[in-house]
Amino acid sequence: MVEIATQAGAVARARVPLNRTRVLSAAVALADEGGVDALSMRRIAQALGVVPMALYKHVANKNELLDGMIDVLVGEIDPPVEGIGWKAAVRRRVLSARRMLLRHPWAPEVIEARMKTRAAPTPALLEYLDSMIGIFRAGGFPIDLVHHALHVMGSRLLGFSQELFVDNDSGRPADTDTDADSLEPAEMAARFPHLAELAMAVAHDPESVVGSGCDDQFEFEFALDLTLDGLARLLNAS
Structure with missing residues (x-):
């Protein structure tokens, strides 16, 4: 039952259109949990319920991801x-x-x-x-x-x-x-x-x-x- 619920949750997340804001927000949340060194495209994709390649439509590489995360944080000031x-x-x-x-x-x-x-x-x-x-x-x-x-x-x-x-x-x-x-x-x-x-x-x-x-x-x-x-x-x- 737990596995079915997990799969259902991933499907539900996947139905929400993926965009740059969602990618960056997920990255910030993961960095808050485990630090930026533990951040990876694979982990972000798992959190969003998508395949890693889907992320590259919104952030081209790790540096662009980090820059976008900085902008998210500056927006909180x-x-x-x-x-x-x-x-x-x-x-x-x-x-x-x-x-x-x-x-x-x-x-x-x-x-x-x-x-x-x-x-x-x-x-x-x-x-x-x-x-x-x-x-x-x-x-x-x-x-x-x-x-x-x-x-x-x-x-x-x-x-x-x-x-x-x-x-x-x-x-x-x-x-x-x-x-x-x-x-x-x-x-x-x-x-x-x-x-x-x-x-x-x-x-x-x-x-x-x-x-x-x-x-x-x-x-x-x-x-x-x-x-x-x-x-x-x-x-x-x-």
Whole structure:
């Protein structure tokens, strides 16, 4: 009876049209259960009651699967709140991102790895970063200060603390077969205007390890001085 019920459940799942959203949702659920290292197309197919080859109509390979999973998670972050000031708005979104990552403890490793190997962040991640830059700009920050703020905050914008703005070992992206990477400059500017403004404004240092167009020494000292100034302010207030 149990075997019959299992088969009936698989048939019922198979009757629901398979799409990219279902594939990604199943992948996220499996990663939540067993970690991303245990994730495979075979296991996702079993969860969905389909053959593994059916998945490749919706995700071309493992990297595209991981990128799509990242976008699903970014979609869980609360949208920006209007009228509360830049500091409160940034804090609310960052803490929302952290709550999301606590629900999905495998995510920081995947986000960090994919950020290092892609030519650009995933589309949803680009949209999130663009909106965060927009909050700073609406709060009166000049574009160069926004640039430095992004480096100081690093991956805290996404709820954890690793440096995201780095190149891979070769200095070149490992894969470039994703939607955001193939956008024309005009389309990028229209879709992500704040990121486009930032990209046009930063200085160019091709040897940078913290990110293309960044001055490593300046960013290091900027973050150091900001931290020391903050500690001094807290000491004086104590």
